[in-house]
Structures are given as C-alpha cells and as structure tokens.
Amino acid sequence: MKQQLIVSGIGGQGVLFLTRVIAQAAVNRQMPVLTAETHGMAQRGGTVLSTIKVGDFASPLIRAGQADVGLLLWEANLPVHRSLLRAEGRLLVNAAGAGEGQRIDASGIARDLGSAVLANLVLLGLAIRQKALFCSAGECETAIRQLAPVKLADQNLAAFRKGLQG
Amino acid sequence: MTDKDNQLLMGNEAIGQGLIEAGCQVAAAYPGTPSTEILQAVIDRAELAPEPLHIEWSVNEKIAFEVALAASYTGKRAAAVMKQVGLNVAADPFMRTAYLGVKGGMLTIVADDPGPHSSQNEQDTRLFCLQARVPVLDPASPAEAKSLVPVGFDLSERYEVNVVLRPTTRICHSRQNIVQQQPQRLERTAHFQKDPTRWAATPAFLPALHRKLNQHLAEIAREPGLQPQLTPGNGSRPRLAMVASGIVYSHLVDLLEELDLPRCCDLYQVIMPYPMNPDFCHQLHRAYDRVLILEETYPVIELQLAHPGAVGKQSGAVPREGELTPDVVHQVLADFLELSPPAELPAERRGQRPSLCPGCPHRAAFYNIKACFPKGIFPSDIGCYTLGMNLGAVNTVHCMGACISQGAGFYHAYAQDGEVPTIVVTIGDSTFFHAGIPALINAVIQQARIIVVILDNATTAMTGGQPVPHMGIAAGGKETRAVAIEPLVKASGVDFLEVCDPYDQEQFKTLLQQADAYTRRPDGGVAVLISRHGCIMDRAVRSGQPAFKISIDEHCVGCRKCVEAFECPALSMDPISGKAVVSQDRCIGCGVCIPVCPVDAIGKEDKA
Ligand code: SF4
Ligand code: SF4
Numbered sequence: 001m002k003q004q005l006i007v008s009g010i011g012g013q014g015v016l017f018l019t020r021v022i023a024q025a026a027v028n029r030q031m032p033v034l035t036a037e038t039h040g041m042a043q044r045g046g047t048v049l050s051t052i053k054v055g056d057f058a059s060p061l062i063r064a065g066q067a068d069v070g071l072l073l074w075e076a077n078l079p080v081h082r083s084l085l086r087a088e089g090r091l092l093v094n095a096a097g098a099g100e101g102q103r104i105d106a107s108g109i110a111r112d113l114g115s116a117v118l119a120n121l122v123l124l125g126l127a128i129r130q131k132a133l134f135c136s137a138g139e140c141e142t143a144i145r146q147l148a149p150v151k152l153a154d155q156n157l158a159a160f161r162k163g164l165q166g
Numbered sequence: 167m168t169d170k171d172n173q174l175l176m177g178n179e180a181i182g183q184g185l186i187e188a189g190c191q192v193a194a195a196y197p198g199t200p201s202t203e204i205l206q207a208v209i210d211r212a213e214l215a216p217e218p219l220h221i222e223w224s225v226n227e228k229i230a231f232e233v234a235l236a237a238s239y240t241g242k243r244a245a246a247v248m249k250q251v252g253l254n255v256a257a258d259p260f261m262r263t264a265y266l267g268v269k270g271g272m273l274t275i276v277a278d279d280p281g282p283h284s285s286q287n288e289q290d291t292r293l294f295c296l297q298a299r300v301p302v303l304d305p306a307s308p309a310e311a312k313s314l315v316p317v318g319f320d321l322s323e324r325y326e327v328n329v330v331l332r333p334t335t336r337i338c339h340s341r342q343n344i345v346q347q348q349p350q351r352l353e354r355t356a357h358f359q360k361d362p363t364r365w366a367a368t369p370a371f372l373p374a375l376h377r378k379l380n381q382h383l384a385e386i387a388r389e390p391g392l393q394p395q396l397t398p399g400n401g402s403r404p405r406l407a408m409v410a411s412g413i414v415y416s417h418l419v420d421l422l423e424e425l426d427l428p429r430c431c432d433l434y435q436v437i438m439p440y441p442m443n444p445d446f447c448h449q450l451h452r453a454y455d456r457v458l459i460l461e462e463t464y465p466v467i468e469l470q471l472a473h474p475g476a477v478g479k480q481s482g483a484v485p486r487e488g489e490l491t492p493d494v495v496h497q498v499l500a501d502f503l504e505l506s507p508p509a510e511l512p513a514e515r516r517g518q519r520p521s522l523c524p525g526c527p528h529r530a531a532f533y534n535i536k537a538c539f540p541k542g543i544f545p546s547d548i549g550c551y552t553l554g555m556n557l558g559a560v561n562t563v564h565c566m567g568a569c570i571s572q573g574a575g576f577y578h579a580y581a582q583d584g585e586v587p588t589i590v591v592t593i594g595d596s597t598f599f600h601a602g603i604p605a606l607i608n609a610v611i612q613q614a615r616i617i618v619v620i621l622d623n624a625t626t627a628m629t630g631g632q633p634v635p636h637m638g639i640a641a642g643g644k645e646t647r648a649v650a651i652e653p654l655v656k657a658s659g660v661d662f663l664e665v666c667d668p669y670d671q672e673q674f675k676t677l678l679q680q681a682d683a684y685t686r687r688p689d690g691g692v693a694v695l696i697s698r699h700g701c702i703m704d705r706a707v708r709s710g711q712p713a714f715k716i717s718i719d720e721h722c723v724g725c726r727k728c729v730e731a732f733e734c735p736a737l738s739m740d741p742i743s744g745k746a747v748v749s750q751d752r753c754i755g756c757g758v759c760i761p762v763c764p765v766d767a768i769g770k771e772d773k774a
Contacts, residue, residue, distance in 0.1 A: 024174055027172070027173070033342065035340055035341040035342075037176075037341070038283070039203075040284025041283075041520050041552070042284070044521060044522065044550060045521050045523065046517065046519055046520030047517020058306070058419040058420050059413065059417040059420045059492060061336065061492050063424075074518070076517075077517055080515045080517040083512045116751035
C-alpha cells in the first residue's frame with residue numbers, strides 16, 4: 001500500500017500539525033513514512049506545503065501529477081499546488097463557496113468551535129468521510145490524541161468529528 | 167520494536183537524538199533555518215544523556231564552533247551546529263582547525279539550503295570543505311543523517327580531524343520513522359594535553375601539520391565504511407553510470423522505481439563527497455563512457471571526478487542553480503537515458519508572500535520610519551524583520567549585522583557630496599548581539615551620522631523563539647546573567663539613546679525626528695532608538711496587552727492604505743464593496759492600524 005499526499009495552506013493554519021497527524025497514523029500502522037515540510041520565512045503567513053509519502057519510498061518530495069490526495073486549507077493555493085495532483089487524485093478543499101474538489105467550510109466550522117486553526121482537523125475529518133486516506137477515523141483519533149497538547153485534545157477531536165460527520 | 171524505539175522524527179530531531187546517543191558532551195549552535203531544530207532536539211532530550219551535557223545557544227556561529235572545539239581538545243565529544251551561511255561566520259577557526267586537528271570527536275553540522283528556501287544564498291558546504299580540507303558526509307535521508315553522527319565522531323577521533331555532517335533542507339525538515347538507540351556512556355574526564363606545537367602552532371610548525379593533514383585525507387578517502395555504494399545495473403547499459411549524493415540520490419531512487427527502470431545502469435551513492443577516493447575516480451574513468459552526476463548545490467563530486475564523459479552541472483546538463491527536485495531530476499534523467507521527455511511542468515506560480523504577523527511590533531516601527539522619512543535609505547538585516555520590505559522600509563538585506571556597516575557606508579558616500587538623506591538602519595536584538603556590536607563601534611568612531619533602530623522583541627523570532635542575551639535565559643530555559651542592550655550601546659560611544667514601545671506611535675515618531683535632528687547637529691553622530699515590544703508569537707506578550715474588537719465602518723473610501731502601505735495580513739479589500747475588511751480569524755486586536763486610516767474608518771471597541 002502506497003499513498004502520496006499533499007497538505008497546502010498558509011503559515012499559521014496548522015499545516016504542520018495536520019501533516020504530523022497523518023504521518024503518525026502511518027507510523028502507528030508500522031508503515032514507513034516520509035514527509036517534507038515548509039519551515040522558516042514562509043511560515044509567516046506565506047504559502048506552505050507539506051508532502052507525505054506512505055509506503056516504500058526513499059524521497060519525501062512528490063513530482064508533478066503524482067499526488068493521490070490533496071488537502072487544501074487555503075483555497076487560493078489551488079493554482080499553485082493543483083499540478084501536483086494526479087488527474088484522478090482526490091482533492092479536498094477548505095472553502096465556503098462552490099468549486100473544484102470536495103469542499104467544506106472548515107474555517108467556519110472551526111470558528112464556531114472557538115478557533116479558526118481547528119480547520120485543519122475539520123478538513124481531515126472530511127477526507128476520512130470521503131475515504132480518501134489510507135487510514136481510518138479511529139487511527140486518526142489515536143494520532144490526534146498522541147500529538148495534541150492534553151488541554152486541547154478534546155477540542156481537536158471535536159473538530160475532527162465535525163468534519164467526519166458533516 | 168516498541169513504539170518508543172520507532173518514532174516519527176524530523177531530520178533535525180534525528181540528528182539531535184544521534185548526538186545524545188553518540189555521547190556528545192558539549193553542543194553549541196546559533197539558530198538559523200534549516201538547522202535550528204537540531205540543537206532544540208538536543209535540549210529536549212538532554213535528560214536522556216547519561217553523562218553531563220553542556221548545551222548552548224551561542225551568540226554567533228564562530229563562538230559556537232570555538233566552544234565546541236576546545237571541549238574536543240579535552241578528549242570529549244563536541245558538536246557545533248549552524249546553517250550554511252553561519253559557516254562563513256565560523257570560517258576563521260574552521261579553516262585553522264583543519265591543520266591543528268582535534269582530540270575528542272568533533273562534528274560540525276552545517277545545514278545547506280538548496281533553493282534557497284530561507285537563506286541569503288545557496289552556497290554548498292561541501293565545496294567549503296574541499297577548500298578547507300575537511301571531510302564531509304552527505305546523508306540521503308533523516309535516518310541516514312542520524313546514523314552518520316556516530317560514524318562522524320568515530321572518524322574524527324581516529325584521525326583527530328574535525329568532520330562535517332551536511333544535511334540539506336529536505337533532510338532537516340523531513341520526517342521519517344527513526345529507530346532510537348540507548349545513549350552511549352563514554353566515561354571521559356576532561357584532560358587537555360598541552361602541546362604548543364599544535365594548539366598554538368606558529369608558522370614554523372604549520373608545514374608539518376599541513377603534511378599530516380594531507381596524509382590523513384588520503385587515508386580517509388579510502389575508509390572502507392565511507393566508500394560510494396554501488397547498486398549494480400542489469401547490464402543493459404554497460405558503459406553508463408549514475409552518481410548521486412544527498413537527498414537527490416533518494417529522489418533518483420524513487421524516480422527509477424516509478425519509471426520502472428530500477429537497475430537500468432550502475433548507480434553509486436556518494437556518502438563522503440570530500441575527500442573522494444582516487445581509485446573510485448580512476449575506476450569510473452575506466453569503466454564508463456558517460457556518467458550522470460546529481461548533487462546539490464555545486465558540482466563538488468563532478469569537479470573531483472573530472473570524468474571526460476561527465477553529464478552534470480559543469481557540462482550544462484543539470485541546472486546549476488536551484489533545488490534539484492524530483493521533477494528536475496526526471497527531466498535530466500530522461501535526457502541522459504534518452505527516454506520520452508516528461509510532461510511539461512506548469513509555469514511555477516508563487517503562492518502568498520509571507521508578511522509580518524498581525525500585531526507584530528516591527529510593523530508599527532517600520533510604518534512610522536517610512537512615514538517620517540519617505541526619502542530615507544533603510545538598510546536592514548536577517549530575521550522576521552526582513553519582511554519590512556513589504557512596507558517599503560527595508561532597502562538592503564545582506565548578511566548578519568551588515569546593516570549598521572552598510573548604513574555607515576551609505577553615509578560616507580553621500581556625505582562626500584554634501585546632502586545626506588536620513589539613513590535608518592533596522593537590526594533585530596539577536597542580530598545585534600551576533601554581529602552588530604563591532605559594526606556599531608565602527609560607525610561611531612568613523613563618525614557616521616545614522617539612526618540605528620534596534621528592534622528588540624526579546625527573542626530570536628524567525629527561527630522559533632530562541633533566547634537572547636538580554637533576557638537572562640539560556641538554552642532550555644535555564645537562568646543566567648542578563649546582558650542588557652543599553653549599556654552596550656552607551657559603551658560603544660553612542661550619546662543619543664532612547665527606548666520606546668513602537669505601539670506608542672506618536673512618541674515613536676517624535677523620537678525618530680529627534681534622532682534625525684541629532685544626526686544633523688554639529689556635535690551629532692550615531693543615534694540609537696530601541697524599539698521594544700515583545701514578539702506577538704509569544705503567548706505571554708499576547709495575553710499581557712489589550713485586545714480590541716476592530717471594525718471598519720462605511721466611511722472607508724477604499725484607498726487601500728491600510729492593506730498596502732501598512733500591510734497587516736488581517737486586513738484585505740473586499741472585492742464586492744471595494745472597502746477594507748478585517749479578518750476576525752487573524753486580527754489580534756492590537757489597534758495599531760487605527761491611526762493609519764486617513765478617514766478614521768477603523769474603529770475599536772472593548773471585546774465583550
Ligand atoms: S488591530 Fe489592526 S493592526 Fe492589529 S492585528 Fe488587527 S487589523 Fe492588524
Ligand atoms: S480602512 Fe481606511 S485606510 Fe483602509 S482602505 Fe479604508 S479608508 Fe483606506
């Protein structure tokens with residue numbers, strides 16, 4: 001089983017946390033995983049991209065047209081990162097309006113839960129609901145519990161479930 | 167394997183873990199992307215170390231290197247960690263160390279940034295090592311980076327040489343399942359064996375030391391464990407070979423797999439790009455007509471191989487600049503193997519540019535500097551505040567500490583002609599300690615008339631908040647003696663010194679005008695204004711300041727000033743109404759934007 005994923009957003013949206021949750025789910029399955037992340041200047045509100053490769057890979061980067069799944073937290077990144085996705089790849093977008101891919105107003109839902117940065121886990125919930133990822137809802141919840149600060153774990157799980165249930 | 171043994175670690179964390187496991191007892195670094203998390207990982211794991219471990223965020227890379235070096239003289243294992251341009255700062259001791267050598271294992275970990283993603287250039291540390299005559303290891307994955315830490319220490323101890331480990335951004339900031347091991351207990355006590363012919367070598371002793379270095383390098387080049395690793399081809403292309411090192415090797419492996427071309431020809435992974443085994447070079451000359459060479463960023467292996475059939479950067483087949491991403495490698499490989507070319511890549515589009523955070527105190531400072539001196543010259547420096555560029559208040563960014571000396575240089579060049587524009591230099595607090603102090607003293611004694619604004623946000627913000635000397639906190643939150651900025655400025659001979667919170671915009675502007683007047687007085691000189699307000703990423707700063715509910719009313723005339731000239735990311739223009747809107751997700755309610763609006767359309771109320 002191999003899967004290549006991208007997580008796209010802007011600095012401050014929790015792209016790194018979402019990347020780690022997905023990668024941790026792979027680790028928990030004893031699967032090899034590689035990620036590449038954006039750190040440094042771009043984290044100050046600029047466009048950031050993570051790649052995740054689950055299965056037997058050597059490089060953490062993804063070629064154009066090779067990603068199986070795209071999780072876009074920032075709709076305006078579509079023209080920038082769309083080309084990484086396969087023609088038949090699954091695209092999940094945090095957006096209030098209509099458009100390409102499967103969409104959810106993750107930021108709006110997260111805001112109602114008290115913090116816009118929870119949009120990352122709402123979007124993850126949608127991806128699981130759409131059966132786009134290699135892992136199950138239960139595996140995501142385990143990974144979230146492992147990685148979230150204890151104080152925020154319940155809130156994080158609530159966000160994930162909102163996306164999961166729709 | 168238990169979960170604890172097999173963890174998802176970032177390359178930098180893996181290297182930090184490797185340092186602890188290898189019995190490193192002194193680790194010193196100056197933060198810089200992409201290297202920063204290495205020392206942070208050592209700090210986070212310090213209690214796993216079975217023996218005493220000194221960890222420091224040094225004031226700069228030269229100091230970090232020298233601290234680690236002397237610790238190695240005592241027989242203990244030590245590491246200095248920096249980004250690639252940090253090695254330029256540490257170049258002086260680094261070069262001499264090649265000749266004098268070390269005692270306990272000394273590893274210099276230098277993270278390169280092909281691209282570059284977050285650096286002022288994409289220089290190649292391996293080329294630096296070639297000129298310095300220092301062995302360098304080039305890992306192809308986070309796991310390999312970790313495994314090369316003990317290998318490097320071992321090599322360093324056997325030959326008494328400094329060894330460089332060179333990860334790149336894609337190693338540093340990649341995560342992978344990593345197996346952890348029990349830390350080694352080396353049981354060494356500090357013992358400095360005095361030997362002036364070595365540790366204080368005068369020119370008389372240097373030819374002999376140089377000779378010994380060259381002998382060692384010849385032997386190291388043939389070290390059995392560090393030879394190029396061959397994956398033999400299937401014989402279908404007998405006179406072709408591929409040579410790759412670092413992360414590009416991994417890109418190539420995946421690509422060959424995906425194109426269903428594994429073992430299409432002999433493939434070598436170079437682990438130690440310098441010194442290279444001359445036997446390997448001869449063998450490549452003999453056995454192959456054409457050799458594809460893939461490496462980042464400069465043609466270091468290619469230069470040493472000097473193969474007449476080399477296909478690489480020198481020959482023009484491989485791009486000479488930028489990151490060798492899998493897409494670039496695909497193109498190069500298709501040419502080399504005469505495959506059908508890959509689909510044309512869509513033109514690269516830039517995403518959203520980064521900007522100073524909403525509520526960042528630097529924005530308040532920059533906006534008012536620009537407002538006071540629209541025709542000023544603004545040298546600046548390395549850090550978050552480089553983003554003052556977006557406000558038109560940063561005209562030069564060069565290297566750590568350069569802004570003050572550049573400000574002085576601008577002054578002298580203009581002063582020769584008479585009229586001098588106002589020169590406002592901006593430098594962060596960490597950068598000021600790193601390399602700003604000698605430059606400030608120089609500006610004073612050379613009688614430059616410039617304004618130096620020290621942007622004091624009480625942290626090294628760009629790299630994630632490492633401690634700065636004036637806060638009295640050392641690595642890991644340990645308390646230490648604080649070294650304040652003000653007395654340093656005064657002792658540097660500066661007679662105009664003011665401190666102001668840039669959120670107090672009226673006062674800040676008044677002080678800027680006073681500073682300008684001072685630089686123009688007959689007895690004037692360098693004026694220093696400390697702009698002091700904590701980094702807004704620091705939770706304590708956020709919770710310690712009032713947060714208002716900000717809104718923009720119907721009076722907005724859509725002039726875009728708050729969005730463009732002030733550039734708070736929480737403000738944008740609504741395409742439908744043509745008026746500015748506040749994103750409540752991003753606004754922190756600092757209220758700094760209020761006076762920016764020419765028609766007073768931005769208002770605040772207390773949060774319910
Ligand atoms: S109050 Fe104004 S300046 Fe401060 S964060 Fe909000 S929009 Fe930006
Ligand atoms: S809020 Fe004020 S500064 Fe911003 S666009 Fe409207 S009128 Fe201009």
